[in-house]
Amino acid sequence: MRPARLGVGIVGAGNVGPVLAAALAGAGHALVGISGGGDRVEVMLPDLPVLDVPTIVERAELVLLAVPTDQLAGLVEGLAATGAWQPGQLVVHTAAELGVEVLEPARAAGAIPLAIHPAMAFTGTSLDLTRLRDAVCAVTAPAPVLPIAQALVVEIGAEPVVVAEADRADYAEAVALATELGERVVGDALARLAAIGVERPVRLLGPIVRSSVERALSRAPSHPEADTIGDDLEDRTWTP
Known part of the structure; x- marks a missing residue:
């Protein structure tokens, strides 16, 4: 059986976020909004609302943080300081270098932390959706919820490979x-x-x-x- 259908919010409108959002939508999940616009978003995700980050976090069951690595910790901590994270909410980041420790402020609020990094070079175009099906994704998560990260990767057509926190x-x-x-x-x-x-x-x-x-x-x-x-x-x- 497929994982439950989720409302997905995307923080980050660069090359990675819109592509992964389109892949998740293709797997049957509902997109609730993205934090930035532009030509790339309009092409990949037509008619998707552009929302501010707090609104995305408020509305989404799965929050995809596709932002530069050096911005990730501050973003997570800032949202925690405002009480934005919700118990049971999935929080996924895509930074290669980091595991789930960077998501600790969200986890402390009851969210489920997942680190998923597709090992491929993104162009931000629909070509990436095809390449994603041949890609491997490094997944890091606490043991009880590791199957969630792995299942999400399988859903978008890629192959999950577990990488320990210390090995990221x-x-x-x-x-x-x-x-x-x-x-x-x-x-x-x-x-x-x-x-x-x-x-x-x-x-x-x-x-x-x-x-x-x-x-x-x-x-x-x-x-x-x-x-x-x-x-x-x-x-x-x-x-x-």
């Missing part, structure tokens, strides 16, 4: 290293080919880059038990 910094560093190194090396190679007049350098390098990455990934240790986690979670039920 190492996880974030690994993701950043792979992203930044790949972009820097490929960008430099493309620039060199363009400088010597090679036509369609992307066409030339594309197969090389993809095959090199696939070869590197094929040499990594595998964990067969991870392949069945989605099947196991689809039959679970939960209530916030």
